[in-house]
Amino acid sequence: MRRRPQGRTAGLALLLAGALVLAACGGGGGDGPSQGEQGTGEAEQPRIRVGLVYDVGGRGDQSFNDMAYAGLEQAKEEFGDRVEVQDAEPDAGGQNREDLLRTFAHQGYDLVIGVGLLFTDPITTVAKEYPDVKFAIVDSCPEEPLDNVACLTFKEAEGSFLVGAAAALKTRTSKIGFVGGMKSALIERFEAGYRAGAKYVNPDVQVLVDYAGTTGEAFSNPTKGRELALAQIRQGADVIYHAAGATGKGVFEAVKQEGKLAIGVDADQSLTAPDYADVILTSMVKRVDVAVLDVIRSVVEGDFQPGLRQYGLKEGGVGYALNDKNRPMIEDITAQLDEIKQKILEGQIQVPERPGDV
The missing domain is CATH 3.40.50.2300 (Response regulator)
Structure with a gap:
């Protein structure tokens, strides 16, 4: 009993x-x-x-x-x-x-x-x-x-490192963005990996960072996500990665409106959010x-x-998305991303988990 x-x-x-x-x-x-x-x-x-x-x-x-x-x-x-x-x-x-x-x-x-x-x-x-x-x-x-x-x-930072590298390889302005949901140690791991991956490719790249809030509601506020993404675009960001749950829909809306690129999270969002597939460069897939x-x-x-x-990467728990929809946008850099992935697996690259360590 x-x-x-x-x-x-x-x-x-x-x-x-x-x-x-x-x-x-x-x-x-x-x-x-x-x-x-x-x-x-x-x-x-x-x-x-x-x-x-x-x-x-x-x-x-x-x-x-x-x-x-x-x-x-x-x-x-x-x-x-x-x-x-x-x-x-x-x-x-x-x-x-x-x-x-x-x-x-x-x-x-x-x-x-x-x-x-x-x-x-x-x-x-x-x-x-x-x-x-x-x-x-x-x-x-x-x-x-x-x-x-x-x-x-x-190991969110490992997957985020790869999409950070992708953003740095694709940006034309040397400015990229990150929109997080609830500011917490967990979401900061996404930010840290993204920053580190971008800096690994281009030490001079500028990473703009904003969070939607400090409570759980920050993961379900598309209006806030849109506002933050538009502000980053006005500052020159042309690739924006979100780790914000449903708030990320607002990021996609802003990016599509302004003709920029987005990076999704958790799911392969070029498949789960097909209305925005034409602007989703890739996604940091987190295999929940x-x-x-x-x-x-x-x-x-x-x-x-x-x-x-x-x-983590070793267990197939995180990675970057590649499918028939986003392949034309990313296939020119997949060899570089796979090389970086191998270096992480071999321990040649140590991925930080806190933004302050980047």
């Missing part, structure tokens, strides 16, 4: 379960067999139930959250009826993150995933209340190691889908390991 949270009755938790909207992602409609009841074969296997809570902006951000959703879809494709997945979106300000996590845990889900660094405290709290439930958090790790929490993190699939696989296969998991 799962230990109930102290000070909270089962009735309250069930009321929460009824009040909160959990959007079915597929395979979790409630009509299928319950755990331990599916199948008629000799080697019946329990169905693993996975609940995932997006960050602010939810599905449809064409970036971070959508990559997490892709991981769920890949898990359904790989494991079929062996997994049941359900997703949920927080309210506009994200204040109910903890309630959504707790609802999944109370309902007996085997694995509960929080997408984004702002889940650090909520997952820490709920994971302690439900020690028999496995949890995973993308982009962060509780300060106190917990035996039921896996931390899915990335791979991390989500990996942690689901570990639970299905009975090999869940708590603690830190890192995904």
